[in-house]
Amino acid sequence: MTTDGDALNPKLRDARAFDGVLTRRVFAFLIDYLFIGLLLIPVGLLVFLLGIVTFGLGWLLLPALGIVVALPYVAMTLGGPNQATPGMRICGLRMERLDGSRTDWLLAIVHTVLFWAFNAALTPLILLVSWFTDGKRTLHDVLLGTVIVRDDA
Numbered sequence: 001m002t003t004d005g006d007a008l009n010p011k012l013r014d015a016r017a018f019d020g021v022l023t024r025r026v027f028a029f030l031i032d033y034l035f036i037g038l039l040l041i042p043v044g045l046l047v048f049l050l051g052i053v054t055f056g057l058g059w060l061l062l063p064a065l066g067i068v069v070a071l072p073y074v075a076m077t078l079g080g081p082n083q084a085t086p087g088m089r090i091c092g093l094r095m096e097r098l099d100g101s102r103t104d105w106l107l108a109i110v111h112t113v114l115f116w117a118f119n120a121a122l123t124p125l126i127l128l129v130s131w132f133t134d135g136k137r138t139l140h141d142v143l144l145g146t147v148i149v150r151d152d153a
Helices: 021-053 058-075 086-090 105-131 140-146
Strands: 095-097 146-150
Touching: 021 086, 021 095, 021 146, 058 105, 058 140, 086 095, 095 105, 105 140, 140 146
Parallel strands: none
Antiparallel strands: 095 146
């Protein structure tokens, strides 16, 4: 039986890959949600116009607007070739899978949904898990076999 540390790729064993990751992750989160907020403006306008054309029926989409914008944003960026959202790229981070395979769009969506589910249940205490895991992984990282590393390491 291997320990969690043995499961890491050899390229992820370097401690420099995790230096300052938690702080960078928080800033990446804030940057990404600023971008998502900005994307909500044109999408919200489209839904508003759709509501006018459909005599108000289109406005039923408004409560789900955040999800409709955020999940494709995460799927296309975190699940894309860079394996990082724009906020993560600005902060010099990327997601890696412990088995070395690429992050796909489905894993990116599940990662985000688990983040929000755990955040709703445990508040920001999910970050405390990272103090006790190798690679400073949060609870959803541990469950999905992922790790966030510095892109420059």
